Amino acid sequence: MKKKTIIIIMLCMIVGFVGGCGNQTQNKITVVGSTALQPLVEKAATEYQKEHGGNITVQGGGSGTGLSQVQEGAVQIGDSDVFAQQQNGIRANELVDHKVAVAGIAPIVNQKVKVKNITMQQLREIFEGQITNWKQLGGQNQKIVVINRSKGSGTRVTFESDVMNGWEMMNAQEQDSNGTVQQIVANTPGAISYISFAYLRSQGIHPLKIDGVQPTTQNVATNKWKIWSYEHMYTKGQPTGETKKFLKYMLSTPVQHKMIKEMRYISIHDMQVQKTISGKVTPIKEGQ
Numbered sequence: 281m282k283k284k285t286i287i288i289i290m291l292c293m294i295v296g297f298v299g300g301c302g303n304q305t306q307n308k309i310t311v312v313g314s315t316a317l318q319p320l321v322e323k324a325a326t327e328y329q330k331e332h333g334g335n336i337t338v339q340g341g342g343s344g345t346g347l348s349q350v351q352e353g354a355v356q357i358g359d360s361d362v363f364a365q366q367q368n369g370i371r372a373n374e375l376v377d378h379k380v381a382v383a384g385i386a387p388i389v390n391q392k393v394k395v396k397n398i399t400m401q402q403l404r405e406i407f408e409g410q411i412t413n414w415k416q417l418g419g420q421n422q423k424i425v426v427i428n429r430s431k432g433s434g435t436r437v438t439f440e441s442d443v444m445n446g447w448e449m450m451n452a453q454e455q456d457s458n459g460t461v462q463q464i465v466a467n468t469p470g471a472i473s474y475i476s477f478a479y480l481r482s483q484g485i486h487p488l489k490i491d492g493v494q495p496t497t498q499n500v501a502t503n504k505w506k507i508w509s510y511e512h513m514y515t516k517g518q519p520t521g522e523t524k525k526f527l528k529y530m531l532s533t534p535v536q537h538k539m540i541k542e543m544r545y546i547s548i549h550d551m552q553v554q555k556t557i558s559g560k561v562t563p564i565k566e567g568q
Contacts, residue, residue: 307522308335313346313359315457316383316435316476317511320543321359321530327539328529334522340457343367343434350514351375356523361434361509363557376518380530381511382546384477385438386487386495388465393472395419397489400506403443406472409450414470426452427464427473438509439474441559474507477544497546503553503561510555511545 311321318340325336341349343360347370350358361383364372387403389395395417398406405411406424415421428449429436435458440449455461458475465471466484477495480487487495490505499505519527529535536547555561 307333309337309357309523309526310355311336311338311357311359311513312341312349312355313339313357314343314361314434314511315340315459316361316385316478316509317359317381317513318458319478320381320511320535320540320545321513323539323543324530324535325526327534328526332525332529334526336526340459342430342432342456343437344432347375347514350516353516356515356519357527358514360512360514362437363510363512364514365557366437374516375514376516378513378515378519378527378530379510379548380513380527380535381540381548382500382508382551383511384495384497384500384505384544384546385435385442385474385507385509386477386480387472387474387490388462388480388485388487390465390469390471391484391486392469393419393422393486395488396486397492399491400443403488403490404445404447407439407444407449407452408447422470425468425471426450427461427468427471428452428454429461429474430454430456432456434509435474435476439507442507480544497541497544500546501550501552506561508546508555510548 322338325338329336343362344367346358346360347364347367349355351370351374364370364375393414395414398417402411402417407426412424414424455464458479461473461475462479462482462485465473493499493504495505500508513527536549540547552564553561554564
């Protein structure tokens with residue numbers, strides 16, 4: 281009898297352990313992708329876990345990585361600055377799009393560059409390689425050092441669409457993340473690149489006006505500032521369990537009306553315009 285009792289107890293312990301592990305697995309969420317969206321998701325994940333528990337890991341890697349990882353089922357959520365249909369090799373019909381915010385993108389230069397304002401045409405010519413010295417734009421006699429994003433970057437796709445308008449970018453140093461780009465521009469005399477508004481608080485850089493327009497969230501909302509993208513959180517199929525709860529939290533009032541504004545994103549509810557996959561921008565009608 282004693283042996284049977286011991287065996288039963290051990291079986292119960294094993295079942296309980298496995299069940300516990302199963303719950304932990306169900307509560308674990310891994311989010312990978314866009315570094316433009318990463319700061320917001322990291323902050324939201326921290327606050328969510330304080331209130332609801334769970335286990336949320338947030339990593340960068342770029343939009344292309346986020347989309348490919350969620351497509352393969354390696355992660356629960358793939359963050360992207362671009363629509364899944366815009367990324368080569370992605371089966372967009374398998375993914376569900378959850379738009380959680382809008383991110384403005386600004387050209388930045390090393391703090392010692394004296395130029396403060398350029399035209400959109402001049403910005404294109406810098407990244408195309410025609411303008412090569414800040415003296416050509418009224419600044420000091422200093423070579424322009426172009427820092428680009430890697431080809432898997434959603435921020436780059438947005439910049440190519442909204443700025444280059446079919447012009448081919450010059451060959452230049454490429455970096456994988458907004459944070460790395462910010463650091464390199466801050467430490468490289470004469471450097472220029474582009475980053476999400478969320479990274480503009482860093483020292484050693486300053487953003488450029490374009491055609492006299494400041495890169496602000498208010499100007500993005502009206503499309504007065506024209507370089508911006510939706511921030512997508514993709515799931516493979518409809519989300520369930522803890523993933524569904526976290527995505528619902530991303531659209532909640534504390535995130536949309538407070539956290540997003542504090543971190544220089546734009547709430548999807550504050551946008552006065554909408555943008556299609558092809559880049560066409562139209563006003564949002566009341567009640568739409």
